Amino acid sequence: MTHDHDLVLRPTQAQIDAALNPPAGRNGGDLVVETLAALGTTTVFGLPGQHALGMFDALRRSDLRYIGLRVENNAGFAADAYGRITGEAAPLLLSTGPGALTSLAALQEAAAASAPVLAISSQIPTAGLGGGRHGYLHELPDQAASFRGVVKSVHTVRTQSQIPSAIEAAWKSALTAPHGPVWVEIPQDVLLAETSIPVVTGGDAFPEELPPRPELTAVAAHLLSHAERPAIIAGGGVVRADASGKLRQLAETLRAPVVATPGGKGAFPWTHPLSLQSWIEDRHTTDFLEDADVLLVVGSGLGELSSNYHTFKPRGRVIQIEADLGKLESNHPALGIHADARLALQALLETVTERTDPTASERVRAVLAKVADRIAAQELTLEQDVLASVRKALPADSPSFWDMTILAYWAWSAFDAKGPNHMHTAQGAGGLGYGFPAALGAAAADPTRPVLAVSGDGGALYSIAELATARQYDLPVTWLIVDDGGYGILREYMTDAFGEATATELTRPDYVALAESFGVPGVRTTPETLEADLAKALQTPGPSVVVLPAVLRMFAPTHLTA
Secondary structure, X not given: OOOHHHOXXXXXXXXXXXXXXXXXXXXXXXXHHHHHHHXXXXXXXXXXXXXXXXXXXXXXXXXXXXXXXOOHHHHHHHHHHHHHHHOOOEEEEEOOOHHHHHOHHHHHHHHHHOOOEEEEEEXXXXXXXXXXXXXXXXXXXOOOHHHHOOOOOEEEOOOHHHHHHHHHHXXXXXXXXXXXXXXXXXXXXXXXXXXXXXXXXXXXXXXXXXXXXXXXXXXXXXXXXXXXXXXEEEOHXXXXXXXXXXXXXXXXXXXXXXXXOHHHOOOOOOOOOOEOOOOOOOHHHHHHHHOOOEEEEEOOOOOOHHHOOOOOXXXXXXXXXXXXXXXXXXXXXXXXXXXXXXXXXXXXXXXXXXXXXXXHHHHHHHHHHHXXXXXXXXXXXXXXXXXXXXXXXXXXXXXXXXXXXHHHHHHHHHOOOOOOOOEEEOOOOOOOOOHHHHHXXXXXXXXXXXXEEEEEHHHHOOOOOHHHHHHHHOOOEEEEEEEOOEOHHHHHHHHHHHOOOOXXXXXXXXXXXXXXXXXXXXXXXXXXXXXXXXXXHHHOOOOEEEEEEOOOOOOOOOOOOO
16 A cells, blocks of 8 residues: 555656756755755744854855844744744754853753754864864863753754754654754764755655544543533643634533633633633632542643642542643643644544533632732732733734743733733743843744833843844834842742842843943833833834833732642
């Protein structure tokens, strides 16, 4: 029997002639960019370095658009966001040693958030591979070892003929669920040497599908159809699988309330009668989920944030749909279904029976009212007003990227993303500096709509250099910097734990003047004028900075007394 994928198309005579007579002046770097173009790449991110110059020179001979950032880690964050927004593998071109290692924190965030980043780094010359100490510039005994614990897969190239296949394999790995960053490294001499290999024209690296096992979805459908109090936790896997529509259909069929994790923001409509929104760090929500007799967890590992800091103790049956095998049942016993969220939800839709539950919406309203009363009792009007102003100023279809800062922690729970794939944070790995460079990557992916970045003054100092990038490429990113004079959340943590804070106060620049020195317009705002100032900045073409001097507080946690 012959399968479609067994068929090999015969090349035309023109293709044969072109292969036998490749253009002169090409090198290994050309094979890299040709392979990327053949796979459908249009944009690459990165930062040049001595060993990687063969790749960057080849860009000059290609149609690929290059977005160059000023720090490798920021380039990684930009590629991460581009991958999240487009669903494509975002190439990140790096140089050996220090350049490569500087990207590690960004690749950790991409791994934690399942963002498809295709990192391609140079290596020392081939003669130096193998761990000997030859004294090459940037030499590491085993560069790939630094990345194996972070990325999905590592691919080391030793000859030019390996380049197209290695990049295709990495591309496929990055886009196979669960998505994630991958690592390809190519020695300097391989990149620089002239090549007679034909121009790369084919690139069919289709990711593997991850369907659910039918016997498992049959059991899951039976449990959900006969549940008395079903509930659903929607994680980031729903967003990445573009499965929000199927989630809504299933929730409505089952009359099951839905709460979204921070990574699953926008997976379920915020104002839907069955929406518990994102108050997953609230004890009232935790109690509600614990009371469910059947709990469906889709695209979440129920990690620290998604389990209210591991205080969540479900009493009913748990069904967990997760593409990352390592997360399946890692925190709670469950009917574990290793599958892509979209395919698994479709299987459930085809097998569940409709439930009636006239009290479901009423129970959701009761939980949200308790949450609102708890927050209202803490006199946090400033924080709620600031977040509301950001929501009113930001167009409903604009994406936002949030650094690790107090306003972002509020947003995890209280911000309406207005849709799937609209709100992204660094809560996967939790490192500073994500917001602004990530927003630049999103703007590169879609420059037709403004993008919002939100940082504290501490996180902003990680990314100041990228004001030059924003200006150079005229990217439509408005950067909101909440300036509280230090690492605000760490100040709160230390004061609560030790009575006073240490190493949290920062000398910082005049952010408005600094932005203007890069040719980026800046404005200093107040809580009262924030909505108008932010809306104006977002409506103005190109980059801008809005600085809000304010000391915000976090709402009281509920996990410490659970």
